[in-house]
Amino acid sequence: MAEGARRKVLITGAGSGFGKGAAIELARRGHDVVAACETEDQAVALAAEHADLTAIKLDVTDAADTAGAADLGIDVLINNAGVGIVGPMASIPLDQVRRSFEVNVFGMVALTQAVIPGMRERGWGRIINVSSVAGILASPLGSPYSMTKHAVEAFTKSLRAEVAPHGIDVTKVNPGPYGTGFNDQMVNGAADFIEDGDIQTTEMHAVVRQIILTDQLDPTEVSTALADLVEADETPVETYLPEGIRELLADFL
Numbered sequence: 001m002a003e004g005a006r007r008k009v010l011i012t013g014a015g016s017g018f019g020k021g022a023a024i025e026l027a028r029r030g031h032d033v034v035a036a037c038e039t040e041d042q043a044v045a046l047a048a049e050h051a052d053l054t055a056i057k058l059d060v061t062d063a064a065d066t067a068g069a070a071d072l073g074i075d076v077l078i079n080n081a082g083v084g085i086v087g088p089m090a091s092i093p094l095d096q097v098r099r100s101f102e103v104n105v106f107g108m109v110a111l112t113q114a115v116i117p118g119m120r121e122r123g124w125g126r127i128i129n130v131s132s133v134a135g136i137l138a139s140p141l142g143s144p145y146s147m148t149k150h151a152v153e154a155f156t157k158s159l160r161a162e163v164a165p166h167g168i169d170v171t172k173v174n175p176g177p178y179g180t181g182f183n184d185q186m187v188n189g190a191a192d193f194i195e196d197g198d199i200q201t202t203e204m205h206a207v208v209r210q211i212i213l214t215d216q217l218d219p220t221e222v223s224t225a226l227a228d229l230v231e232a233d234e235t236p237v238e239t240y241l242p243e244g245i246r247e248l249l250a251d252f253l
């Protein structure tokens with residue numbers, strides 16, 4: 001498909017954050033946007049705000065919802081839906097760890113599998129996975145989230161090589177600390193899993209909270225980058241944001 005062509009884009013997690021920003025930006029640029037939200041209420045609210053896009057309820061953990069994506073005729077899939085669950089692995093309930101994988105990994109895989117056959121038939125498609133700097137760096141208390149993003153790294157790189165011969169391009173974006181509210185909810189929520197009287201972990205949580213939540217960046221940069229990748233003729237395997245963050249993290253890798 002030629003650069004600059006109007007593309008039909010399905011973006012998950014469009015009820016808020018990067019996903020909502022990218023959906024609005026892509027619609028502004030004239031693309032046919034299907035903004036997938038976790039709940040019907042989110043979809044109704046988004047549609048009321050932005051009549052230039054199509055908002056639907058699509059929960060990536062719902063098998064019927066993900067299977068339905070096969071019939072949408074998508075040119076570009078942006079796998080953005082995600083949950084942020086963090087806490088000490090000694091005490092965080094296993095069902096919370098499973099929840100993180102169900103949304104961040106298995107939901108992404110299920111939706112990707114749903115749209116690939118149509119892309120192969122048309123001979124062109126693009127899949128953009130939203131990973132994180134947590135996909136290359138594991139911090140204290142971050143394991144439940146970071147494990148899932150490490151999985152996204154492997155999934156993206158393997159899939160890119162597998163489907164390239166069919167005309168399908170796969171890439172990923174690795175954002176750092178942007179102020180969408182996602183990080184705040186994730187990091188503050190870790191306190192729920194710290195056992196009473198565990199002073200050492202409580203102190204560690206305070207340090208992690210300070211590092212991640214101080215001076216968060218404008219999320220418009222990520223939403224714009226996602227829109228630019230949709231329109232690009234070719235993509236790199238990965239895009240780290242903000243620019244230079246991977247080099248800043250090099251001493252920790």
